[in-house]
Ligand SMILES: *Cc1c(COP(=O)(O)O)cnc(C)c1O
């Protein structure tokens with residue numbers, strides 16, 4: 005890592021001068037990686053040899069100086085081929101990157117691990133973040149594994165399983181009356197006052213480097229033959245930007261030949277980035293805040309904090325950011341579960357809903373090889389899942405009851 009560059013004004017900063025956003029203009033920062041230096045002493049096969057150690061296999065590409073003493077395995081999640089679904093949708097290939105299979109059951113662990121590693125390197129005792137739920141439960145999980153304290157700001161409507169994770173992992177939890185955007189602003193104020201280390205998305209520039217590991221693993225999992233498209237659910241836009249960063253790094257290293265088209269998917273009720281993309285916007289300043297309303301709590305964001313990077317990811321890759329209705333997300337959850345064996349939380353299935361939308365609109369190519377990132381497990385929000393199904397009435401414990409219920413003869 006050679007420094008940081010502002011996505012707004014373009015100024016470059018040294019690490020020590022800019023812990024979070026640009027000191028000159030307040031926009032977010034890109035972490036600059038020295039691709040030439042990395043290429044001269046490290047190869048993609050070296051990364052492959054560490055398999056099983058999760059994201060730390062990519063250490064030369066990460067903003068930490070040594071493998072941290074985090075005992076949990078983060079990353080190295082399954083890349084599942086789903087040929088039946090691919091055929092049904094008219095695709096040449098479809099893979100799901102099942103990131104619900106991380107320690108805290110969401111992709112957020114990739115970013116939290118970097119925040120915790122940097123807190124450990126800096127000797128910082130206390131880490132904070134605002135979150136719709138997953139960033140927080142992820143931070144609490146990984147911090148617990150190394151004995152760091154966490155102070156967490158979440159909306160009071162956080163799904164119960166995520167709250168249970170926070171409390172069991174020993175976080176100090178502040179349940180904020182208001183939505184994620186309100187919790188975020190409060191967390192920033194408290195951080196400035198009390199001097200904790202912040203893991204806030206779209207504020208701490210290093211999180212994007214953690215999230216990019218999902219893209220590195222996708223490229224590696226496909227034998228370094230980049231897919232044609234990657235579908236990502238979008239709230240703040242940091243995962244989406246992270247996937248872009250992954251393929252930009254890999255292309256600069258010469259490890260992949262092309263960068264896939266990146267398709268960001270928001271929920272209609274919380275779609276300021278999709279609206280901004282349609283309107284031709286390129287920067288955060290052009291994004292209109294909205295009051296979020298969607299059952300996909302992890303992407304219920306009205307004021308996206310990584311907007312400039314997200315818009316750039318869509319434009320530079322020939323992709324887009326689209327919005328899907330909550331009912332389309334429900335269909336995507338059913339379809340992923342019933343036809344793919346993948347149980348996703350609503351936001352985790354939103355990316356697949358985006359793929360279903362393009363299939364319905366006949367905007368997929370028969371030669372297309374698509375990857376969908378499932379960013380969180382269905383067990384994260386059991387209430388939303390149970391509302392999608394009709395639990396059967398109980399039966400008496402005898403065979404006649406079984407036969408009667410199934411309509412078969414005993
Ligand atoms: C956080 C989250 C997202 C959105 O990520 P952003 O970086 O905020 O865009 C999507 N899905 C799940 C499950 C998440 O937890």
Ligand SMILES: [Zn+2]
Pocket residue numbers: 010011012013014015026027028029030031
């Ligand atoms: Zn700037």
